[in-house]
């Protein structure tokens with residue numbers, strides 16, 4: 001049962017889980033059992049204070065990034081970290097400790113969070129910060145809602161010179177070029193990402209393009225603030241339009257459309273949230289749907305592990321139109337935060353039953369061996385055994401969880417799958 | 424514009440007050456409880472309102488209306504827009520089973536809302552008028568089995584507002600009746616939404632347009648205008664047989 005109300009604090013009493021806009025791909029915001037109450041924060045979206053001197057903002061957990069942008073971009077402030085969609089809530093961003101294209105300079109969202117107002121498992125409502133409850137605070141950043149309900153978030157916003165971006169796009173020929181371009185441009189640019197063609201095998205494997213960006217200076221940007229556009233909607237489709245053939249054609253066209261390096265002033269929506277332009281874009285995958293998969297591979301000196309990962313991915317067939325590679329910076333303070341130094345790879349995997357499970361299992365073997373890990377917010381197929389083996393930090397997290405929630409009252413479908421909670 | 428809003432802390436009222444705040448208007452919030460009002464006031468200030476005041480005012484306590492509007496008047500230095508989106512909802516089953524709650528709902532949604540509007544009217548007319556924008560409902564268009572009691576109160580309210588508009592528009596007081604169909608708010612939480620259910624933001628944008636143009640009746644989402652055209656014209660024997 002789901003409970004949504006303007007009074008989120010009341011809605012969280014006796015709830016087993018909180019949920020925002022449901023943009024996590026897997027089972028992180030789904031209840032462990034149909035009898036569990038899930039508190040939905042989307043109506044609790046008030047801004048409770050903003051100090052233009054320091055940039056400190058306090059708001060209710062259900063405030064969406066889109067609303068935040070609508071109010072603050074034009075005033076010269078941005079969220080310090082933005083994931084690939086604006087349709088996420090502050091609570092969801094904290095619970096997933098999200099990262100963006102600027103991870104190598106800004107870290108995760110949690111690095112910018114000052115304080116949280118939370119309802120913990122025994123029903124108490126507390127102000128939780130690095131000063132008051134450091135262990136609980138760190139366990140909550142990236143803790144996927146399992147340490148308590150986040151009611152309010154206080155964070156430090158980023159001052160921006162304009163609400164537009166200056167970007168450069170450059171083609172990369174293969175996987176070595178891709179990794180090298182990414183690492184090299186990260187030293188000079190605050191935001192970097194690469195998109196690659198996941199259907200290309202052989203010598204051109206890993207080809208795609210790299211996008212680098214920074215906030216545009218006031219003099220470079222158009223004088224008016226960018227309009228956040230409304231969305232187009234994809235109707236429900238009887239069959240998926242995304243298959244090996246269409247993706248391969250699409251990816252080739254896309255690759256060849258970027259023949260020359262380009263510099264441009266970009267709209268923040270086009271740069272940060274390209275998929276937001278299409279409402280229900282996931283319907284392109286047809287009724288069977290898809291899953292996402294994202295992992296980080298520490299590469300240190302050599303990129304052979306990335307090649308092996310790519311070889312398996314392309315050999316087993318993973319027609320993924322939106323595949324993103326990003327280099328990560330330092331590990332965050334959240335006990336289960338996803339990023340760590342290395343290369344993060346995000347894929348769409350159309351759901352094809354056992355075949356997809358086998359693909360994810362095979363990819364996870366490589367991740368495990370390389371000392372990497374998977375992103376819980378974008379996962380449904382990782383096995384508990386794999387996850388536990390990837391997470392040396394898990395015992396610490398579980399210890400904090402045991403202290404604050406000895407009966408494991410807070411749980412989700414994800415905590416059943418990955419942490420072995422009872423249904 | 425200088426607006427007094429009763430019920431701006433939640434649902435469609437919240438959405439409309441945010442649009443007004445983004446235009447830089449001055450706002451004064453009435454409602455309960457105090458904590459909720461002060462949080463909404465902060466939100467509206469952060470979203471760009473010129474100034475935001477608030478005072479507790481309970482729709483179930485009509486004795487407080489005159490004093491509350493007096494305070495709002497002083498705080499804003501005169502207002503030219505009054506929005507009433509507050510109201511109670513109860514299912515037909517609950518209202519049939521609980522006479523006390525039924526009495527409360529009929530009073531809040533009809534008699535007390537009218538009393539509030541009368542106080543507002545008396546203040547605005549001598550200054551040359553303004554706009555009175557009140558939430559009624561499509562439930563008041565016909566006697567319908569699933570909403571007999573709620574619908575009856577809203578029917579009364581709709582007729583009152585219609586009369587007000589006929590009589591006072593020439594003197595400068597514009598009355599706008601908002602008739603929402605199904606809109607996803609906490610009031611409709613748990614009910615099964617029909618195919619064309621609306622969102623609070625969409626309704627608020629429609630209402631803002633009506634405020635600017637003086638449109639007397641707003642069906643929201645607009646499709647309900649057509650649905651209600653049909654429903655209003657169905658013969659009684661058909662109404663009796665359908666469950667709508």
Ligand SMILES: Cc1cc2nc3c(=O)[nH]c(=O)nc-3n(C[C@H](O)[C@H](O)[C@H](O)COP(=O)(O)OP(=O)(O)OC[C@H]3O[C@@H](n4cnc5c(N)ncnc54)[C@H](O)[C@@H]3O)c2cc1C
Nearest residue numbers: 020021022023024083084089091092095098099144145150
């Ligand atoms: C197109 C797209 C692109 C994306 N790109 C990125 C990206 O670049 N980087 C990145 O890091 N992520 C990315 N994501 C993932 C997304 O940012 C996260 O899943 C985010 O947490 C979703 O927020 P939400 O409000 O929808 O939360 P939900 O999906 O509703 O919930 C996510 C988790 O947060 C918990 N939670 C939510 N609200 C609360 C609360 N108030 N208190 C306690 N726990 C709570 C839930 O229990 C759940 O575990 C992307 C997702 C999409 C759909």
